[in-house]
Amino acid sequence: MIAAAGLRKSYGPTVVLEDVSLALGPGQCLALLGPNGAGKTTLLRILATLIRPTAGFLLVGGVDATRHPEAARNVIGMVGHGSYVYEDLTALENLRFWTTLGGHDASAPRLQAALRQVELDGVADERARTFSAGMKRRLALARVVLGRPRLLLLDEPFTGLDRQGRKWLSEFLLEFKAGGGAVVLATHSLGAGLAVADRVAVLASGRMAVDQSCADLSWEDLRQLYDNLTEGNGPAQ
Amino acid sequence: MTAYARRTWIVLWKDLLTERRSKENLNALVLFALLFLFLFQFALGADRERLQAALPGLMWLGFILAGLLGLGRSFLAERDNDCWEGLLQSPGDKSAIYLGKLLANLATMAVVEAVMVTLFGFFYNVSLWATLGPLTVVIALGTLGLAAMGTLFAAMTAQVRARELLFPVLLLPAQVPVLLATVSATESVLLGEPLSAAAPWLKLLAGADVVYLVIGLLTFEFVIEN
Amino acid sequence: MSRTPRVLGWLALAGLATGLGAAFAYAPVEVAQGNVQRIMYLHLPSIGTAYVAFALVFLGSLAYLVTRRLGWDRLAAAAAELGVLFTGLTIVSGSVWGRPTWGTWWTWDARLTSTAVMLLVYVGYLLLRGMVEETDRRARFAGVVGIVAAANIPIVHFSVTWWRTLHQPPTILTPGPSPIDRSLWLVVAVNFVAFLLLFAYFLTRRMEIARLEEEVTG
DSSP, X not given: OEEEEEEEEEETTEEEEEEEXXXXXXXXXXXXXXOTTSSHHHHHHHHTTSSOOSEEEEEETTEETTTOHHHHHTTEEEEOSSXXXXXXXXXXXXXXXXXXXXXXXXXXXXXXXXHHXXXXXXXXXXXXXXXXXXXXXXXXXXXHHHTOOSEEEEESTTTTXXXXXXXXXXXXXHHHHHTTOEEEEEOSOHHHHHHHOSEEEEEETTEEEEEEEGGGSOHHHHHHHHHXXXXXXXXXX | OOHHHHHHHHHXXXXXXXXXXXXXXXXXXXXXXXXXXXXXXXXXXXXXXXXXXXXXXXHHHHHHHHHHHHHTTTTHHHHHTTOHHHHHHSOSOTHHHHHHHHHHHHHHHHHHHHHHHHHHHHHTTOOOSTTHHHHHHHHHHHHHHHHHHHHHHHHHHTTSTTHHHHHHHHHHHHHHHHHHHHHHHHHHHHTTOOGGGGHHHHHHHHHHHHHHHHHHHHHHHHHHOO | OOHHHHHHHHHXXXXXXXXXXXXXXXXXXXXXXXXXXXXXXXXXXXXXXXXXXXXXXXXXXXXHHHHXXXXXXHHHHHHHHHHHHHHHHHHHHHHHHHHXXXXXXXXXXXXXXXXXXXXXXXXXXXXXXXXXXXXXXHXXXXXXXXXXXXXXXXXXXXXXXHHHHSOOOSSOOOOOSOXXXXXGHHHXXXXXXXXXXXXXXXXXXXXHHHHHHHHHHO
């Protein structure tokens, strides 16, 4: 699903990502962990083809994403920090807009079904202005799902969700994986992330410090590693 | 409907819907038209003949000022609602977004211009009814030129600081030929001459419109990239 | 690398000296206008160089959008700066010529007006460049505006010319600068070449500075 090698992103003299490589197959979920400023968001945006890497190789869904970002975007769905929600439109209208713009079927039943899936069908005709942050996140997820992506990229998806919301999201992601989709999620929430992940990667100061299967890592090991990194003791080799 | 037309339509639909819901833009622009007329009256004095002679120029100045206010805000909703990247991520030809926005802008401008023309007729006691047909043609051609570049530059300046300054600085020089052509054509039309009398100006306008539209369609994707 | 500009610089200097000599020593005094007419040897090459500069802006803008190589953007930026400079020179020299000749600093005749509008367009271009900090975005926006600016030059030219001819205002109809006698075109040509050399010198230097700036600040 994803094959990335030697990704590098610099803005002039500032290097944000250095020599990042990762691989992910369908039905797998990668939890991307790391302290603030480590470059998680930048990496996600590169994977989403929103920004070009300064150097490196990226294959998404079998497409060379650096050369044909348009083709790659067809299979990617991203929910980042921007919610892409127009406040003056209702939930349903928002979905109708984004789905049609994406060239997908925007028939009412399909949109309603998506709202049901994210448990927003009750507020389908309410203006998005009245939504909480968590509801906006869920709406964004519904929007993304309607695009039938094969790769989901989520930046801090558990933020703003209460416990029930987190449970719901975890189940949602597990279902998505079961359907053959791949997920990369960047998160601070160690517990929530590990509940759905098959692999774990830790990004620190722009470099990939750890990239292992969850099965190989015990909870304590990971906790220790993470604490080390977030306290600024440098990346473990 | 082709996929391209569908995407253009949905952008138009969304903008018109948002406009209808929030109402602030349109109301303010209409009020602006009214204020503008009063300012003209005060600035040019009571000499009725002088006002009548200056009418075409004043009218187009009014349209351009309204355009500066209204067009500059074309992409504000995208910026405020953090939807910019959503547009960027959507697959397919980005020029459909430009076209949709352009059509929405034209619709807004049409309403403002209709109000302004009516007010002009009312306040300055000018009978515009007889020349309404040819006048509409001239206004349509001129507004297309204004909105074509305005929509493109609005997308650009939405991403820049000091956008309220940069937008007019970019748009106005580009509008000089449009202004010259429309004022001359409007003068001729208001004198009761047939459209054919203003033919060279109309041809220039149409030509400029085509050039601006093509440039807008071709370069829009470069403007909204990240 | 830095030899080309230096060579150009010396050539430009030589050219300018020749041009100056031709303008003052070789060319005769004009009958009607007197010595002030010699400004034409500055005015005409100036606008010619400006047009060359703006053509390069268009080329650079188009080439950048197609290839995404920043070198093209640097070309467009440097050419725009110089174009604005030479256009300003054109207008000032025209104004200085106009005062004793027509009795006025400024007139809304077709050529002067469209030249002034062209100046405003490219000043806007430079203003845009100054307001966008990120290199890639600046180059993209400038590229688009560069294309619009170039497309506008003929449109402005036509509209302003028609505006003056089809639309006689009730003010004094002042004509454009009077044509130059054919034998004097040689002097204009010599100066034009000198200006082009100077332009090329400044252009290459400016592009080099821009490249170094980018390397340092990123």
